[in-house]
Amino acid sequence: ISSLFTSNPETVAAPISSEGVQYDPSNAPLIDDTSFQGLGLHTLLTSHLQEKMHFDHPTAIQRAAVPALISQNPQDLFIQAQTGSGKTLAYVLPIIHALMASPDRLTRESGLFAIVIAPTRELANQIYSVLESVVRCCHYIVPGIVIGGEKKKSEKARLRRGVNILVSTPGRLADHFDNTEAMDLSAVRWVVLDEGDRLMELGFEETITKILSKLQEKSKAHIDSVRGLPNRRVTVLCSATLKEDVENLGKQSLHNAVYVNVDNKSTESSRTDEFSAPDQLHQEYVVVPMKLRMVSLMGTIVNIIQTRNNAKIMVFLSCSDSVNFHFSMLTRASNTDYGSEEESESENAAEGEKTSLPSHVLKTYLKSTSPMICKLHGSLSQPLRKSTLASFTKLSSGPSVLLCTDVASRGLDLPSISHVVEFDPPFALEDHLHRVGRTARVGNEGWSTIFVLPGKEEGYIDNVLAPLHKSPPIRRDYSTVLSSAFGGKLVWQDIATNAQLDVERWLLQSASNLSLAKDAFTSHVRAYTTHLSSERQYFSVRELHLGHLAKCFGLRETPATLGKANNASAGDQVFGETRKKRLGDHGPDYAKKKMLKIAQMHASVNADEFN
The missing domain is CATH 3.40.50.300 (P-loop containing nucleotide triphosphate hydrolases)
Incomplete structure (x- = not known):
């Protein structure tokens, strides 16, 4: 009986590749891509x-x-x-x-x-x-x-x-x-x-x-x-x-x-320059005269919170100075009790830089609790920016508002943003898309409102923004916004006027408050000049009524008066010193008396008009 393991030919082992080719199973059940x-x-x-x-x-x-x-x-x-x-x-x-x-x-x-x-x-x-x-x-x-x-x-x-x-x-x-x-x-x-x-x-x-x-x-x-x-x-x-x-x-x-992209999942060449807002976004625009912009912003926020008590709102402004002013204006103590200037200055110094505070001002027009107001812009330190975002994100109960520049318009996934308000129009078309992209995310509904001035800025909506939206933007008039927000025993015009006067009195109460408003006004004008040249037909700084613009920052003085006021302390002091040196100790009426004496002397010698 022969052995099973003798007289067998030798076998040469083939080299085993450590990286074998892997194949997908050909008869596996199909799984669609609607799940991870x-x-x-x-x-x-x-x-x-x-x-x-x-x-x-x-x-x-x-x-x-x-x-x-x-x-x-x-x-x-x-x-x-x-x-x-x-x-x-x-x-x-x-x-x-x-x-x-x-x-x-x-x-x-x-x-x-x-x-x-x-x-x-x-x-x-x-x-x-x-x-x-x-x-x-x-x-x-x-x-x-x-x-x-x-x-x-x-x-x-x-x-x-x-x-x-x-x-x-x-x-x-x-x-x-x-x-x-x-x-x-x-x-x-x-x-x-x-x-x-x-x-x-x-x-x-x-x-x-x-x-x-x-x-x-x-x-x-x-x-x-x-x-x-x-x-x-x-x-x-x-x-x-x-x-x-x-x-x-x-x-x-x-x-x-x-x-x-979404339309053509993966291709080598079919690229397009076309882009649009989410289909489920509801876009509105409010036509507001310059003088009424500030009270209309307050009315818009009030209306949103009245509709949705736990609303999370992002308000985009053109510059950091404007963010600082509106944050301080909305979070001031109350509409009537401001205290003395010294008390206000010491209180501001004690508080330091705060980026999240409740708004007692808006509470006067709401039945709900005071909405939280936060601010965010690039001039804040990194720890403050981080803490502000964390604070705004964690606010889950009650309404909250984030006043911000375009630093918050890109890429941030802030949860549950229900409304976006573009108080200042965007500087470029893609800025608008990024701003409104903070809401209506991942298939959810969202609402966006943009403020424009009567006249040429309305053409910006019809000719530039409307093609980006599946449904035409809905037009709102400022009177509708204010009458809805400021209801009560008085007519809405009186309540809106009182709201404006309260801000103006608040500015006069403190030099620091007035400085905030002046800085915001100046920075806003500078920012307005940076609109793209292709959009200057809608946003021309030459056609701005600067007196009305000052009013929407709570300023009672015209811009020309503001410029003189800013330079008064230094300029008047220099001019006074020079004049004093020239006149000596004769007093301010010395020159007038001297000219009158010369005129009387000429009259006494019968001098004619050519002498």
Whole structure:
């Protein structure tokens, strides 16, 4: 009996490839892309999105972008979508999915794999908070943020300990590239440029180019040992609008990019310059004469709160001085009891810089509690800006109002914003889209109101803004706004007049209050001159009635008188000193008496008109 294991030919083992080709199952049940699981994301990640973050279905832009970024060989991506459509998760989820799916167990020491660049600190903080929420299902993935506003030593220590995903502003990131030795860029697989249009507007083109060149120089992605990650750097450019400078940024940063938007999910070339407001946004405009702008703003806020008691309202103004004035005006003590100037000055000094206060002024016209008023603009320090956003976001009961400049119009996902009020018209068309994009987010309804002056500014609505909206903007007259807000025993004209006079008396009560109003007036005029040349036919500073404009800041003096008043202390003092030196001790009537004496002398000698 022969043995089974003798006289057998030798076999030569074929080399086993560690990177076998993976195929999708051909007979698996079909899963549609209306769920996160259907997009092909990691099971643990999809469960976390649904159970902890309460995201049941992906948005249209997420359904278009996620599959392209989690494919076997992802390409660069150009994502264009309306504000509030979920662009942040569209690039965050694929990055975290890939890190979770890697066969190698990653830690913070594994390296920096993704960099997200945002134009403003507020947007960077928001992206970082989204990352923190998502990675709670995989604690070994560590996000980090460096945006300035804190000691550079603290940021360097954070980078030295190790982060896997880094959120940063361009300037701060470039600074760390040059001065932080512990920052290892060799493993970077993803670079995201969020709000590309804003990056260009703020002049970061040269900085972005420098960052991308440095990454290209330091990259070792093609020889890196981490399995399951792309073997090249993938760049994602996000923008709500598509302009020439954004196109140029795309040409510099992207390579063979796939263009993704909601209408055509992913194409190579079909790009368009057209963009629009969300279909579910209700757009209104109020035609208000210049003198009535301030009381009409108060009436608009009152009407919104009367309609929705827990309304969250964002009011956009043209400049930080205007924000400061309206914040102080709406949060002053009361309509009648102002106290002495000394008491007011000491109270302001004791309070210091506050950015969130209740409005007792608006409460007089409301049956509800005092609405909270917050302010936000670029001149505030970073801690104040951060605390203001946190305070406004956490306000869940009762009405709240955020007075802000366009620093709050880009990228911020402030929850439950019900109304946007553009008290000052936008400086560019895309600014309007970003402003109204704070409401009507992720399929929810939203309302927006813009103030315009009678006449040419009405043409701006018909010719420029109306084509951006699915439904034509609804016109409101100031009389409708004021009569609805200021009801009572007196007629609405009298109540509105009293509201205006209360502000004027408040300004006269304190030099600091008056200075706020003057600064706001001056800055508003300067800002008005910065409208695009193509829109000057609607916004011409030469046609502004500056006396009426002063009135809408509570000022009783004309601008000419304001200018003289501002220079009186210095100019009059110099003129007085010179005059005193010239006249000596003869007194102010000396010159008059001298001329009269000369005239009498000529008359006594019969001098004619030629002598």
